[in-house]
Structures are given as C-alpha cells and as structure tokens.
Amino acid sequence: MNQAEINKVFIDRKVEKDPLVSRIMNKLAGLPAEVIDESEMIRQKLRLTLDPVGESKRLLFLTEQKSFVRPCPCTPGCVGCHYWTIDLDINCPLDCSYCLLQSYLEEQPLTISVNRDALKQELVSFFEQERSQLLRIGTGELSDSLALDEITEDSLFLIELFRARRNFCLEMKTKTARIDSLLKIKPEPNVILAWSLNTERMIESEERGAASLDERLTAAAKAVSYGYQVAFHFDPIIHYPGWQGEYQRVIEKLFRKISKEGIAWVSLGSLRFPPDLIKVVRRRFPGGVIFEHEFVRSWDGKFRYPRPLRVKLYKELGRIFFDFGAEEKLYLCMESTEVWRAFLEKIKRGRPLSTFPFPWLT
Amino acid sequence: MILRKIQIDEINLEDRRFRFTCGQPDEKFLRSIKEISVVEPVKIIKREASLVLVSGWKRVEGAISCGLEELPVLEIPENLSDLETFALAFFENYSHHQFSLAEKSLAVRRFSDFGLGQTELISRILRILELPPTRHTLEVLLDLSRQGKALPIIHLKDWKLITAELFLSFPEEERFLLLSLFSDLSQNKQKEMIELFYSLKKRKGKNLKAIVEEPAIASCLEIFKKNKPEAADKLLSILRKEVSPLVHRLCEEIDREIRQFKLPNNVRLDYDRTLEKSNLTLEVMVSSQEELRETVTEILNSLADGNWQRLFELLQQEIEE
Numbered sequence: 001m002n003q004a005e006i007n008k009v010f011i012d013r014k015v016e017k018d019p020l021v022s023r024i025m026n027k028l029a030g031l032p033a034e035v036i037d038e039s040e041m042i043r044q045k046l047r048l049t050l051d052p053v054g055e056s057k058r059l060l061f062l063t064e065q066k067s068f069v070r071p072c073p074c075t076p077g078c079v080g081c082h083y084w085t086i087d088l089d090i091n092c093p094l095d096c097s098y099c100l101l102q103s104y105l106e107e108q109p110l111t112i113s114v115n116r117d118a119l120k121q122e123l124v125s126f127f128e129q130e131r132s133q134l135l136r137i138g139t140g141e142l143s144d145s146l147a148l149d150e151i152t153e154d155s156l157f158l159i160e161l162f163r164a165r166r167n168f169c170l171e172m173k174t175k176t177a178r179i180d181s182l183l184k185i186k187p188e189p190n191v192i193l194a195w196s197l198n199t200e201r202m203i204e205s206e207e208r209g210a211a212s213l214d215e216r217l218t219a220a221a222k223a224v225s226y227g228y229q230v231a232f233h234f235d236p237i238i239h240y241p242g243w244q245g246e247y248q249r250v251i252e253k254l255f256r257k258i259s260k261e262g263i264a265w266v267s268l269g270s271l272r273f274p275p276d277l278i279k280v281v282r283r284r285f286p287g288g289v290i291f292e293h294e295f296v297r298s299w300d301g302k303f304r305y306p307r308p309l310r311v312k313l314y315k316e317l318g319r320i321f322f323d324f325g326a327e328e329k330l331y332l333c334m335e336s337t338e339v340w341r342a343f344l345e346k347i348k349r350g351r352p353l354s355t356f357p358f359p360w361l362t
Numbered sequence: 363m364i365l366r367k368i369q370i371d372e373i374n375l376e377d378r379r380f381r382f383t384c385g386q387p388d389e390k391f392l393r394s395i396k397e398i399s400v401v402e403p404v405k406i407i408k409r410e411a412s413l414v415l416v417s418g419w420k421r422v423e424g425a426i427s428c429g430l431e432e433l434p435v436l437e438i439p440e441n442l443s444d445l446e447t448f449a450l451a452f453f454e455n456y457s458h459h460q461f462s463l464a465e466k467s468l469a470v471r472r473f474s475d476f477g478l479g480q481t482e483l484i485s486r487i488l489r490i491l492e493l494p495p496t497r498h499t500l501e502v503l504l505d506l507s508r509q510g511k512a513l514p515i516i517h518l519k520d521w522k523l524i525t526a527e528l529f530l531s532f533p534e535e536e537r538f539l540l541l542s543l544f545s546d547l548s549q550n551k552q553k554e555m556i557e558l559f560y561s562l563k564k565r566k567g568k569n570l571k572a573i574v575e576e577p578a579i580a581s582c583l584e585i586f587k588k589n590k591p592e593a594a595d596k597l598l599s600i601l602r603k604e605v606s607p608l609v610h611r612l613c614e615e616i617d618r619e620i621r622q623f624k625l626p627n628n629v630r631l632d633y634d635r636t637l638e639k640s641n642l643t644l645e646v647m648v649s650s651q652e653e654l655r656e657t658v659t660e661i662l663n664s665l666a667d668g669n670w671q672r673l674f675e676l677l678q679q680e681i682e683e
Contacts, residue, residue: 047496048484244683279524282531282560283498292564294606296636306609307637308681315680338640342678 005058005093009033010042010109012063020114020152021062027151028060039063043107053102053284056109057093060151064115069126072141075300078334081267083136086123088113088154089143094175095208097285098236101142103276110143112152123161131167140173140194147176155182159191166190169264171231175210177219187227192264194231195220197254199246202238206290213250217257224262235269235333237313238290239305244316251320260326268314269333272304299336310335311342318343364437365403370425373435374412379444380451381415382468383459384517387424395424403434405454407447413437417451445476456490463506463526464517466491470500471507493523502527512541519549528556536570543574543586547594555594558601565605578604608681609637616676623669626660628653633677640677 009028013035015021025033036042042061046052065087072083090111092101113119139145139154149155155172159182162170166189173194182193195216198206203213211219220230232254237247271290273281281291295303304310314332321327332340387395404418415422416438425433438447452469455461461469473487480500488495493503506516506526516526532540540559544552562573574583578600586593603610613635620631630645644661648654664670 044485048481050497050501052496052498279527282528286531289564292561294608296606296609296638298636298638306606306612307640308612308679309608312681312683336638338638 006031006060006110007058009060009062010039011035012039012061013037015062015064015114018062018064018114020116023153024062024112024114024151039109042109046107046109051284052107053280054095056091056105056107057095059109061109061111062114063111064118065113066118067122068113068119069122069137072138075302075334077299077336079332079337079340081136081331081333082133083138085141086119086137086139086158087142088119088139088158089148089152092143093147094144094210096175096210097206097208097281097288098238098271098273098277098290100273100277102280102284103274105142110148112148116157119157120161127165127168134167134169136169136171136192138171138173138194140171144174144176145172145194146174146178149178149181153181156185159185159188162190163188173231173233175207175216177211177215179219179223182228183222183226187223189229192229192231193220193223194233196233196235197250198234198236198238199243199250201240201242201246202290206238206288213253217253221257224258229264230258230262231264231266233267233269233333234317235267236271237268237317238271239293239309239313240290243313247317248320251317251324255324255326260324260329263326263329265331266321266326266329267331267333268317269335270305270310270313272298272302272334274302278303307336307339310339314339314343363405363439365434366437367432367434368406368413369432370422370430372413373406373415373422375415375422377409377412377414379409379414380417380448380472381419382452382465382472383419383455384462384464384468384514385420387420387427391420391424392428395421395428395430399430400425400433403436405438405451406435407438407442408440416447417454443476445473445478448472448476461491462517463521463523464513466493467503467506467526468513470503474504499523502530505530509537512537515541515545515552519547519552521549521552525549525553525556528560531560532556532570539570539574543583543597544594551594551598555598555601558598558605561605562601609635612637612676612679616673619669619673619676623664623673625664626657628657629661637677640674642673642677 006028009025009031011021011025011033016035039061042059046055046059049055068086068088070085070087072080072085074080074083090113091105091108092099093110139158146155158170158172162168169190169192171192171194173196175196179193197213197216200213203210220232223230234247234250237243271293273291275297278291281288294306294309296306298304305313314335318327318330321330332343335343400421402418402421404421405416406413407416408414413435422433438450442450452473469491470483470487473483478487480497484495484497484500488499493499502523506513509516509530512529521529529537529540540556544555547555559570559573562568563570566573574580579597582593582597582600585596616633623631625631628647630647632643632645633639633641646654646657648657
C-alpha cells in the first residue's frame with residue numbers, strides 16, 4: 001500500500017498523543033488528518049458512498065483496542081488447526097474478490113490499533129501460560145500481515161516480542177512482497193513468513209492490488225535465503241477450466257525457487273463463503289464468475305464446492321506436492337473430518353493417523 | 363385542517379404525486395364500505411386550483427367501486443409544501459402500515475422528488491424504513507421505483523431487497539421475460555428463479571433469451587403456456603439441475619441404486635443430498651424384538667448381493683474431469 005492510496009487519516013482522540021501516531025503521521029505527511037471522538041462518523045461517511053468496502057480501504061483510522069489475542073474461531077464441524085490470531089490491524093488495503101472481510105466488517109476503515117503497551121502486556125501474559133505443544137499465532141486473519149507494515153512496523157514490534165519464545169510461532173501471512181524491513185533484522189526460527197498463493201490467472205482477475213505470483217515467490221525465496229522459514233497457503237483454491245495445469249505450474253515454480261526444507265507448512269483450502277458475501281461480490285465485481293460455480297450449502301451454513309470436487313482439488317494438489325516429496329507439509333483449512341480422511345488416505349498412503357492432522361505440532 | 367364532505371369527482375385523481383402505497387381494496391374492505399360508508403376522512407390539499415388526494419387512496423378507490431358519490435375529507439392548508447405534505451401522508455401510514463419493498467421504493471422516490479437530500483434520505487428515511495442506510499440501498503430503491511410493470515408483483519409477493527437487487531441486475535428486456543415466467547409463483551420460488559437464471563447467465567456467458575431457447579428449458583416453456591403452476595415447478599427443477607449438475611448427477615445415480623434394493627418395507631435408506639456426508643442412514647421401524655430380528659436378518663441377507671458395496675462406492679466416489 002502506498003501513501004497515495006490512503007485519502008485521509010482519522011485519529012481517535014484517545015490516542016492522539018501516542019508516539020506511534022506521530023511516527024505514522026510522519027510517514028503519511030501531507031495527508032489530511034482529523035481527530036475524532038467517535039468512529040461512527042467514519043461509518044456514516046462510508047455509507048454515503050457507492051462502494052463503502054472500496055472506500056473503507058482508503059481511510060485510515062488510528063485507535064486502540066482492549067484485547068488482541070484470540071483463538072482462531074475456525075468453523076463448527078471442521079477439523080481445527082489450533083491456530084491463534086493477533087488482530088492488530090483490521091481491514092485490508094488489498095481488494096480480493098473472494099475476501100469475506102467485505103461482508104464481515106461493516107464500513108470499517110483500515111484500522112490500526114496503536115496501543116502497543118497493551119498488546120505487549122497481553123502477549124507476555126499469553127506466553128507465560130504453560131503450553132505443551134508448539135502454538136501458532138498469526139496476524140493475517142483480519143488484514144494482510146505486511147500490506148501496511150511500512151506504516152505500522154507491526155512486524156518488527158511483534159518479532160521482538162516473539163524472540164526466544166520457542167513454543168510460540170508467529171506467522172505473518174501476506175499477498176505482498178514487502179519484506180524489506182524484515183531483511184534488516186536477525187531472522188528468528190519461530191517467525192514464519194507466509195504467502196497466499198494462487199494461479200497467475202486468479203491473481204490477475206481476483207486479487208486486486210496484490211503482488212504477482214513471481215513477486216511473491218521471489219520475496220519468499222529472498223526470505224528463505226536470508227534465514228527465515230516460510231509457509232504457503234493455497235487458499236482459496238478455485239475450480240475453473242484449466243485449473244489442474246495452472247496449479248501444477250504454480251507449485252513447480254514454487255519448488256524451483258524454494259527447497260522443501262525452507263517450508264514450514266502449506267495449507268490447502270477451497271473457495272468458501274458465507275451467504276452474505278455473495279451479494280457484496282456480485283455488486284462489487286459484476287464481471288466475476290467464480291461465485292457462479294456449483295456450490296452446496298454445507299454444515300456450517302457456508303457455501304462450498306460439492307465434497308467430491310473438493311476432495312478432487314485437494315488430492316490433485318496433494319499429488320503434486322507428493323511428487324516433490326513435500327506432502328508432509330500439507331494440511332487442510334476449514335475442512336470436515338470426512339474430507340480430511342479422503343485426502344489423507346491417498347496422500348499419506350494409508351499411514352496411521354496418530355499424528356493426524358498436524359505432525360509438526362507433536 | 364378543515365373537515366368537510368365533498369363529491370368524489372371534485373378530487374383530481376389523475377394527480378398521484380403523493381401516492382406511494384400499492385394496496386387495493388379487497389372484498390372485506392368493500393363490504394365494510396357498503397355497510398357503513400367511508401367513516402375516516404381522507405386527506406386532500408389544494409394544488410393549482412384542484413384538489414389532490416394526499417392519503418386515503420384505498421378508501422377513495424373503495425368508495426368509487428361501491429358507487430359512493432361523496433366522502434369526508436380533511437383539507438390540509440395549502441401553504442404546506444409538497445415535501446411537508448408528503449411527510450404527513452408517509453408518517454400517517456407509517457404508524458399502522460407495514461410497507462412492502464415496492465412501497466418503500468415509491469416513498470423514497472417521492473421524498474427525493476420533493477427535494478429531500480441524499481444524506482437525509484440515507485441517514486433518516488432508510489433507517490425508518492428498516493433498510494440498510496447506505497447509498498447503494500438508495501440507488502436500488504430509486505431504480506426499483508421506476509419498474510412500473512414489476513412493482514405490483516414486487517408488492518404482492520413482498521420481495522426482499524436482495525431479490526430486487528438481483529432482478530435489477532438483468533437488462534430491461536430480460537426483466538420483462540422474467541416477469542412473464544414467474545408472476546404467479548410464490549415469493550421464494552420467484553427469488554430462486556432469479557438466482558438460478560442469474561447464475562446460469564454468468565456461467566454460460568449467454569443472455570437470458572439464449573438460455574430459455576435451450577431445448578430443455580424451451581420445451582418446458584411450451585407447457586408453461588398451458589398449465590403455469592406445474593410448468594413453473596418443472597422449470598425450476600430443470601434450472602436447479604443445470605446450476606448444480608454434479609450433485610444432481612450423483613444423487614440420481616445413488617437414487618437409482620437405492621431403488622434397486624430389495625429391503626423390507628419397514629426399512630428406509632437415506633443419505634445427505636448435499637453429499638457433504640458420505641454415509642447412509644437406515645431407518646428401521648419395528649415394534650417388537652421379533653420384528654427387529656427379522657428385519658436385521660433381511661438386511662444382513664441383502665448384504666450378500668453387491669448393491670451395498672456399489673452404493674457406498676457411489677457415496678464416496680471421486681470425480682474425474
């Protein structure tokens with residue numbers, strides 16, 4: 001995100017004097033700023049626009065929040081992956097057609113919580129709770145982890161807190177190539193830089209504002225050669241004519257640039273969405289077709305591809321990873337036990353499920 | 363305001379500037395008028411030397427239909443602006459009338475035509491109408507208010523905003539075609555038909571006319587002309603199949619297999635028709651231990667033929683592309 005894409009900054013009066021606000025405003029010098037008492041006025045402003053979701057990505061709101069760390073809610077009936085989230089920034093400057101934040105966040109500007117002391121306290125007390133296994137925590141749930149990083153320096157702040165916390169793994173998930181600041185500090189083994197990947201065709205048509213596949217893979221390769229572990233998320237996998245060949249090419253490209261030893265994990269998740277999202281998508285992306293596929297309303301109320309098709313998608317990508325000897329890195333995101341079972345039977349070649357489903361957590 | 367009785371033909375009913383309700387007098391309403399005439403005065407205002415009806419359209423139409431010649435009116439001071447007068451008509455109805463989406467769209471149109479600003483419309487009127495207070499909703503309602511032919515159906519079937527929004531995304535000539543196909547259907551079926559046609563159009567990259575000319579749908583439309591309700595259900599079923607071909611195909615195969623089973627009459631086989639689950643459900647209805655034993659034995663005997671295996675394979679089958 002560059003400064004030109006943000007139109008205006010709103011500052012919550014409660015944090016007006018916070019040093020981080022000054023630092024951020026220095027980086028955004030020249031942009032109009034307004035100190036406000038109520039965020040509702042931003043929402044009202046957005047409601048008067050024809051595209052509140054699009055406009056919300058051009059307004060920055062600096063504020064504070066009470067708590068940051070939450071268990072990832074996953075979805076009822078799915079095999080969870082014991083993930084936790086740090087909801088530091090809310091809303092994302094990238095504009096992916098399938099992003100469920102479009103319906104999940106109502107007229108929410110790009111929101112940065114600047115009360116870092118509170119975050120630090122919360123994380124320190126979180127770290128002090130006894131954990132018997134490695135715990136993954138990520139910042140990419142309600143925003144792209146690195147899209148606003150040049151302004152917020154979230155990553156540097158968090159990495160410092162995670163340093164030497166070996167049982168806690170920080171994952172920063174992005175669709176950008178903005179890792180310059182991360183290449184200036186010492187990489188930590190428990191800090192994972194992760195990229196969401198898709199085919200070039202899908203990136204071009206569905207991921208507005210995101211880096212190209214080559215840019216993402218080049219950044220990931222740079223991160224690996226600098227000493228970071230990386231992760232990849234094939235999510236959402238989209239079914240369209242020619243998908244097999246195109247996903248195959250993405251994975252081949254990936255392994256041409258990065259060896260499997262540098263990869264911590266890879267998730268697979270197919271396109272899914274709550275019913276509310278489709279009306280927003282049809283309005284905002286009228287030329288789009290990915291939401292006009294065959295879907296079923298699944299157990300949690302979300303629309304998903306029919307199970308046999310999802311299994312096909314996962315197995316096919318699993319097969320390609322298998323060919324690169326990297327099938328152990330895979331897990332499924334927000335999938336039912338039934339689909340997991342069908343996937344593992346083939347990919348893990350009938351191996352016992354004692355480590356099911358996350359071998360690296362044991 | 364002045365209360366008096368006037369001849370109905372003194373009111374210029376051609377001037378409908380304040381009308382936004384779509385209700386027509388029904389049989390009960392007419393019977394009431396026949397019994398006791400119109401008791402509650404309608405509201406009128408003088409405009410350009412004629413009397414314009416502000417509220418009470420249903421009563422006036424009922425009175426005309428019952429052959430009344432005069433009715434009580436409350437005459438609003440003519441120095442009230444059109445906006446003030448319409449607000450009066452609107453809020454009078456608001457307190458005792460559940461507006462349909464069509465009526466809400468007409469109310470918003472009137473407020474807008476009479477000069478109420480966009481911010482006020484969005485922040486105040488849309489909230490009052492219990493609609494999302496956004497510019498987008500406003501645009502949809504203004505567009506909807508121009509759909510002359512569709513408005514009576516939208517009113518009658520009590521459409522929701524999301525259905526109207528999707529309907530408006532079709533070009534005008536396609537909207538007419540849709541109306542001709544589903545005017546008699548229930549609201550849910552109308553909504554579903556719009557959804558299905560929308561999806562098919564996008565998926566096939568064809569216009570609606572080309573889609574309804576496809577053989578399966580075209581043959582259904584022929585029946586449509588003869589027996590509408592039945593044909594509409596058939597059309598819906600064809601469209602569902604077109605939009606969900608994989609699940610339909612697999613379910614048909616499974617159903618076919620199940621039909622070949624020779625199970626006792628008190629056993630019912632079922633499965634999840636979304637295919638999210640790949641297991642079978644057996645419902646056994648028995649009323650004694652003996653009956654249970656016999657039924658289980660029959661089920662066990664049926665395991666000897668290969669049908670069960672085939673059924674489980676179908677439920678767990680992998681698709682090939």
